[in-house]
Amino acid sequence: MGISTRNHGDGVAEIVMDVPPVNALPVQGWFDLADAVRAAGRDRETRAVVLRAEGRGFNAGVDIKEMQATSGFEALVGANRGCSEAFAAVYECEVPVIAAVHGFCLGGGVGLVGNADIVVAAEDAYFGLPEVDRGALGAATHLARLVPQHLMRAMVYTCRTVTAAELHAFGSVLEVVPRDRLPAAALAVAAQIAGKDPYVIRRAKEALNGIDPVDVRRSYRFEQGFTFELNLMGAGDRHRDAFVSEGAP
Template sequence: MPIRTHIADRIGEIVIDHPPVNALDSQGWNELPGLVERLGRDREVRCVLIRAEGRGFCGGVDIKEMQAHPERIVELNRGNFLTFRAIRGCEVPVVTAVHNFVIGGGIGICGASDVVIAADNAYFSLPEVDRGAMGGASHLQRMFPLQKVRAAFFTGGRIPAAEAYRLGAVEAVHPSERLTDEARAFAAIIASKSRRALVLAKEALNGIEPRDVDHGYRFEQGFTLEMYMHEDSQRSRDEFVATGTAAKF
């Protein structure tokens, strides 16, 4: 199973485990929202923890699927949107633990979460400009200052965990071998609180945000679709699938 869940000690865990790089296809992205919502509604659960196994946290979307089936872009977009909205709207706090690469849709998961715990080898990246796509900046901008987001987006560059911690985007940075234990320990502190208090606190905090991240991401997705319809998008995907590098223009 690419995604599995379990509940222990009032923490509902969602584990992404889809080798080689935890890049989910349109089906995977459309399954994830239901898992988040189900755990969030469970009266036993007081905190949801999202983490991953393997080489890195999340490689985003399955570029090979989009290359072979570009008609699935609308289905994929909807799955991304529903996933991030479900995480942000989850009844209880969501903690996300990340290691190594956090790319594309992985950014959306983090940006929609309440708390991010990172391994010391983690980095955040939106390489969409080199993949013939758009989207993700709305959630990255929920984590980082505006100019930092634009610099990363225009260059397709990386923001390492240490820099993310300096800027306040992640709560803590731990050695990768301790990440899961440390994330569970942090989630356990939340899970020790009154569920009712957590539910009300989550709703209140979402309500006082200065902007609507869901609306912002939905706005971005219009440009994602427009980009996918341009010939440069196919050229970018072809080059990435063939060589793993960015196309030259």
């Protein structure tokens, strides 16, 4: 369990999140994920990366229980820095990253998927930012890469979710497949990329990042500043305590 990497013989690296019960990553988990993605991209034998998860859903964001069980602000700061590093690792990975999403993709999960190059999703996948209900802000930077501007704002304000089918209609999800076919579908896309000239693909990734209109690192860091403000004003603890007291997983 935790974060693991499997290197396939065809140049595809498969990184798997397996952190029961809901893949809500603790602080160290975000840094471990960032390290795994960066290591895969630096490996000259890697031509594409698949990022997927085991369990009930792709990712439920940060481990709020860990945060509330830690005195002071160390866990809050650690989670923010860890998320920032993991999201950036996906975006800056030297080779394309294919996110394979099933079940829930919430909070930090949206940060990972929004920064991926390609998204393949299971029919049961859904995406959302519950941050407002948790007294936080963040990952709207990445949600804006998946949905149109006005829907992004509605999702942030209301915490509503969207389905894989909706994202497929927008073009931000490449394929929607039955859940049992998800790993194979993502690996098939990765294998197609891995069959190209690896030098050209690495330069293509660099070029596409270079023409991106938004600096995702800076944009996300700006959002995080408001999370710190909410915490200083007491809203963060109030909403996180309520979440924990509800007995949420």
